Amino acid sequence: MDVALENVKVLDLTRVLAGPYATMILGDLGADIIKVEMPGKGDDARAFGPYVNEESAYFMSLNRNKRSITLNLKEEEGKRILRDMIKKVDVVVENFRPGTMEKLGLGYEDLKKINPKIVYAAASGFGHTGPYSKRAAYDAVVQAMGGIMSITGQENGKPTRVGTSVGDINAGMFTAIGILSALYRVKETGKGQKVDVAMLDSQVAILENAIARHVVTGEIPAPKGNRHPAIVPFETFETTDGEIMIAAGNDALWAKLCKAMELGELIDDPKYKTNPLRNTNYHSLKGILEYTTKKKSTAEWQEILDGAGVPNGPINTIDKVIEDPQVKAREMILEMDHPTAGKLRVPGIPVKLSDTPGQIRCAAPTLGQHTDEIMREYFEYSDEEIEKLRKTKVL
Amino acid sequence: MDVALENVKVLDLTRVLAGPYATMILGDLGADIIKVEMPGKGDDARAFGPYVNEESAYFMSLNRNKRSITLNLKEEEGKRILRDMIKKVDVVVENFRPGTMEKLGLGYEDLKKINPKIVYAAASGFGHTGPYSKRAAYDAVVQAMGGIMSITGQENGKPTRVGTSVGDINAGMFTAIGILSALYRVKETGKGQKVDVAMLDSQVAILENAIARHVVTGEIPAPKGNRHPAIVPFETFETTDGEIMIAAGNDALWAKLCKAMELGELIDDPKYKTNPLRNTNYHSLKGILEYTTKKKSTAEWQEILDGAGVPNGPINTIDKVIEDPQVKAREMILEMDHPTAGKLRVPGIPVKLSDTPGQIRCAAPTLGQHTDEIMREYFEYSDEEIEKLRKTKVL
Known part of the structure; x- marks a missing residue:
């Protein structure tokens, strides 16, 4: 060949x-x-x-x-x-x-x-x-x-x-x-x-934009866990049997996520309706969302979120990766x-x-x-x- | 040009x-x-x-x-x-x-x-x-x-x-x-x-060798902190003002490290003299070495270890990286x-x-x-x- x-x-x-x-x-x-x-x-x-x-x-x-x-x-x-x-x-x-x-x-x-x-x-x-x-x-x-x-x-x-x-x-x-x-x-x-x-x-x-961000703001970037530095919700959440990564990268995905989680009332909540608001009220939102994700398994959430078109994924160990x-x-x-x-x-x-x-x-x-x-x-x-x-x- | x-x-x-x-x-x-x-x-x-x-x-x-x-x-x-x-x-x-x-x-x-x-x-x-x-x-x-x-x-x-x-x-x-x-x-x-x-x-x-390692041993790799999976000592150690990465990748570097740390008696210690032994007795060795590294600052250790030819480095934040x-x-x-x-x-x-x-x-x-x-x-x-x-x- x-x-x-x-x-x-x-x-x-x-x-x-x-x-x-x-x-x-x-x-x-x-x-x-x-x-x-x-x-x-x-x-x-x-x-x-x-x-x-x-x-x-x-x-x-x-x-x-x-x-x-x-x-x-x-x-x-x-x-x-x-x-x-x-x-x-x-x-x-x-x-x-x-x-x-x-x-x-x-x-x-x-x-x-x-x-x-x-x-x-x-x-x-x-x-x-x-x-x-x-x-x-x-x-x-x-x-x-x-x-x-x-x-x-x-x-x-x-x-x-x-x-x-x-x-x-x-x-x-x-x-x-x-x-x-x-x-x-x-x-x-x-x-x-x-x-x-x-x-x-x-x-x-x-390091790419971490350097530009530092030189522009003076901020020294530190470990952020699994959280996106600027987008919410965009991180791992606990489930009944592990964790799931959920990445709602924009307001349309935020709305889809709320509906999929049966939390439709949050979409236009004045504390959470825009990404800047979700950043400001990060801790309370994380609480609500994780309270919900903890009710089902990672596989169940995957199916629900895939169906709703919300980017998500399990944290695969190597044995899972090779069988994906x-x-x-x-x-x-x-x-x-x-x-x-x-x-x-x-x-x-x-x-x-x-x-x-x-x-x-x-x-x-x-x-x-x-x-x-x-x-x-x-x-x-x-x-x-x-x-x-x-x-x-x-x- | x-x-x-x-x-x-x-x-x-x-x-x-x-x-x-x-x-x-x-x-x-x-x-x-x-x-x-x-x-x-x-x-x-x-x-x-x-x-x-x-x-x-x-x-x-x-x-x-x-x-x-x-x-x-x-x-x-x-x-x-x-x-x-x-x-x-x-x-x-x-x-x-x-x-x-x-x-x-x-x-x-x-x-x-x-x-x-x-x-x-x-x-x-x-x-x-x-x-x-x-x-x-x-x-x-x-x-x-x-x-x-x-x-x-x-x-x-x-x-x-x-x-x-x-x-x-x-x-x-x-x-x-x-x-x-x-x-x-x-x-x-x-x-x-x-x-x-x-x-x-x-x-x-x-992922490279993590996959081969898994398929050969069946072991599912997990987070190992800052430790090398198979070589000791090869990780971060606390100092008076932070941490330092020390990488003694072979027995010659192990000997150099012991001398530089004024712990020459460890070189041929039956608990630590080979890398397999240092793996087996990892926890006690980590204790001894970190007890010592905690006595000086990262910069002091850098100078000592650089002088001794032992690979090492500070954990630079972005502000330090751009001034290196x-x-x-x-x-x-x-x-x-x-x-x-x-x-x-x-x-x-x-x-x-x-x-x-x-x-x-x-x-x-x-x-x-x-x-x-x-x-x-x-x-x-x-x-x-x-x-x-x-x-x-x-x-």
Whole structure:
């Protein structure tokens, strides 16, 4: 089947999360991802549990659609081979601490001399410039420093880390965006460039209007729980068996909600009839509405509110998410068949392209699974050369 | 200055957040974004406070690098003009409820007949297929349904909404990725396609290893507070004046941390010397470490831990984020000069391209600010025609 990035070849030196997430996006859309790993060890994430037949579920969930070759970049011969490979690929991606590639003589300035069309992408904690550049960062550190924790949490509660690693994942997404933009530019001018994405920068970029709001009003945004900062009612309400998110985003939806809840008398109540009034009288309104939502189950309210056209949803745990009819219909849970771990369900591909849909062509590779295949077919090394390199621990 | 997407023309029908975030990314990287708005009203976000000289800070923070034209798509003449425009652009983006564009006769099937190279991108709550397709969704609803709320929150606490609209923003990012991939494909084959991105799908995609972990272990992930699910110590600790995030991601960092905290005797303590042991004896270790962190301020600990090479960071509120030296050095807070609102600080551009850096070329437009300019120069309408269209409320 045709894929969007059919002719894009990516040399992928990344490990753990931000970098592998970026190359997973490109691989899902059809790029050939050659994952270069340290012989005998590989991507650090291979050591993260839980395991299925000795394969890391964490690793497998981030490295489908990639082929693995081993190559020791600390050996001169390994570096020579990498330089050789650079001539034949379109993109190289790494997420080492800034300065690491330069020390190996494999920085962008070195590699662009070998292939001026190369797109060199680096994802790092703080970026390749600035006073913190050389510091190590983890997701939790950039979530703390980047502001998102300060606005996440229950009302009057503690700053809270987002439960998924948005510090890494958003950096991975911006890295993919940078690579695709640079590849487009190569098509126009034949010239490659460096893409430098920082996890901290990416956190700042997703704060979006919180920054404008702060600079305009001086207000320092704090955790607001599950409440919308300006729209009421727009939050979670307790039911007999859990909670439900109800989002009445405008006055028409407010009226529909009141009718659906058999609280029609509230629609034109002088305390609640407009959104500014509902904000002012938030606490009493929350009381009335929650008194009512507590009388039925979440599923009952879902049916009532869906029928009335009021946006709402249950707070799904992961087991519910993967069984959701819409998630299934959109193929957002896919099964991949791993050579040793067997079948594993993983998130699908959120970018749906009509003509060249993304696909899982192969499961995550075992360490060095494709070394021979790639060295032979792609870079034209002979079996003898490969054998020799393996003996000397270069591969 | 050269920009990456110099020759990309985007007709932008989007409003509020997910769609405008996608086109902001493309505009930042140099695409010409023609924002099409309803005469007299425009993007709904223009009505979201707070305001600066009657301009919405929310709107301004999402619509820099765009030009605004008004066009009434409910009028036949307006539709005719849009079809005309489709011939001259590369991309059209919308985030209406699925079915809206088809009802207007402006769906992908209609538009590709006019321009087979067109990339048609749609961002919506649940996507253009599946049983929930036609339902309205808000960020809070997809955060609830998509699982992220169920894993965000204090330990043993309530599911918590992420404080920034990741439901919209991640959909915007995946939409940009889809558009860039499809544009790359156009360069190869000359053929456009439809990009269909759902907010719910995007939430599932960013759960990443939480899904694999669940399907492998059966465990249903719950809010873990600020604690790493598998690494100790890796969380926030109280200080004299707040909290600090400390991330000792491996045994070497554990040793460095103990020395820096003058708790060297813990390094080889049989209760704590390996990460599995530190997980088992988490509560006692947390007690010891926090007893110590409470003796100094966050700033004092930062200096000590930075000196020792232990990843750490303060929990910055937004006012601190925008003054952070690294954020400033990376130009992640930029000032734009709006014709009526004056200077406004907004997030910078996280995709740093060495040869064609992104830039803020212009502030967010006032409603219809560029109607004449674009209709005249870009689509070759005469002043007379423009005047007539304005009188009949088409523009």
